[in-house]
Amino acid sequence: MIEEVFNHYYAKSYNLLYKDKDYQQEVDFIHAIYERFSLKHPQQQRPLQLLSLGCGSGNHDLLLSSQYGYSIVGVDRSQAMIEMAKARGGEQPSVEFHCCDIKAMDFKKSFDGVHSLFHVVNYFNTNEDLKKFFQKVADHLSLGGIGIFDTWYGPAVLTERPETRVKKVSDSEWQLWRQATPRLRHQENIVEVHYDLLMKNQKTNELHEIKEMHSMRYLFHPEILEFLAGCGLELIHYGEFLSDKQLTANTWNAYYVCKKV
Numbered sequence: 001m002i003e004e005v006f007n008h009y010y011a012k013s014y015n016l017l018y019k020d021k022d023y024q025q026e027v028d029f030i031h032a033i034y035e036r037f038s039l040k041h042p043q044q045q046r047p048l049q050l051l052s053l054g055c056g057s058g059n060h061d062l063l064l065s066s067q068y069g070y071s072i073v074g075v076d077r078s079q080a081m082i083e084m085a086k087a088r089g090g091e092q093p094s095v096e097f098h099c100c101d102i103k104a105m106d107f108k109k110s111f112d113g114v115h116s117l118f119h120v121v122n123y124f125n126t127n128e129d130l131k132k133f134f135q136k137v138a139d140h141l142s143l144g145g146i147g148i149f150d151t152w153y154g155p156a157v158l159t160e161r162p163e164t165r166v167k168k169v170s171d172s173e174w175q176l177w178r179q180a181t182p183r184l185r186h187q188e189n190i191v192e193v194h195y196d197l198l199m200k201n202q203k204t205n206e207l208h209e210i211k212e213m214h215s216m217r218y219l220f221h222p223e224i225l226e227f228l229a230g231c232g233l234e235l236i237h238y239g240e241f242l243s244d245k246q247l248t249a250n251t252w253n254a255y256y257v258c259k260k261v
């Protein structure tokens with residue numbers, strides 16, 4: 001069930017599973033997008049205020065704040081992920097993390113930018129939920145504010161087809177083995193990713209076996225345009241995440257930039 005993803009042990013293994021993900025490069029990329037598209041306020045003394053949807057353990061936001069001076073509110077529905085983010089961000093007063101579902105959040109304020117990174121939008125599986133996601137982005141942006149999200153790009157998912165993948169990683173404490181087995185539900189544009197995770201503590205030999213199913217809805221360009229337009233967001237840029245190349249039928253990871261108009 002979707003409500004049960006990123007549970008305690010899966011979340012605990014998250015930073016190790018993605019230890020090779022280049023968050024620094026991603027943060028530089030996101031900062032460059034905010035620099036390029038955000039409204040400039042020459043008289044503005046405060047750093048840009050950002051909202052991060054599906055912030056996870058805070059990997060992007062802690063760097064964005066410490067290196068580029070943004071003030072950030074991060075939101076994630078996984079208690080375990082938020083606890084990790086809070087533990088790591090304790091000394092950064094310009095970042096705060098809240099545990100809540102994006103669909104239910106209401107900060108009663110608007111932000112200069114809203115970002116949602118590492119396929120968070122793909123966890124919204126139905127048209128109804130996707131409308132809510134984009135409405136929440138719009139509701140929390142100031143006029144002229146910028147929204148940034150990355151997504152599994154539908155044409156590439158259908159061209160390349162998801163495959164079973166195995167990942168093994170370790171640090172001084174844990175040894176992890178994870179198999180991801182996909183099941184394509186093409187009528188709903190969904191890939192069910194069945195994760196089998198085995199965690200072994202290197203010192204105590206303690207073992208944990210975790211199963212989670214992540215249901216990912218891949219998106220197509222025309223429907224993204226519809227969702228954005230439906231809540232007053234204008235598409236201003238898109239391309240391949242990180243390279244900024246044009247999208248092709250083999251671009252798995254696309255990113256979109258929109259503006260509240």
Ligand SMILES: C[S@@+](CC[C@H](N)C(=O)[O-])C[C@H]1O[C@@H](n2cnc3c(N)ncnc32)[C@H](O)[C@@H]1O
Pocket residue numbers: 005006053054055056057058059060075076077078081100101102103116117118119120123124
């Ligand atoms: C792949 S992780 C990405 C985490 C983080 N953005 C990163 O790049 O490391 C996806 C995150 O989205 C969160 N998420 C998915 N659906 C959500 C929802 N409806 N409300 C809040 N968070 C959600 C999950 O709990 C998880 O932490």
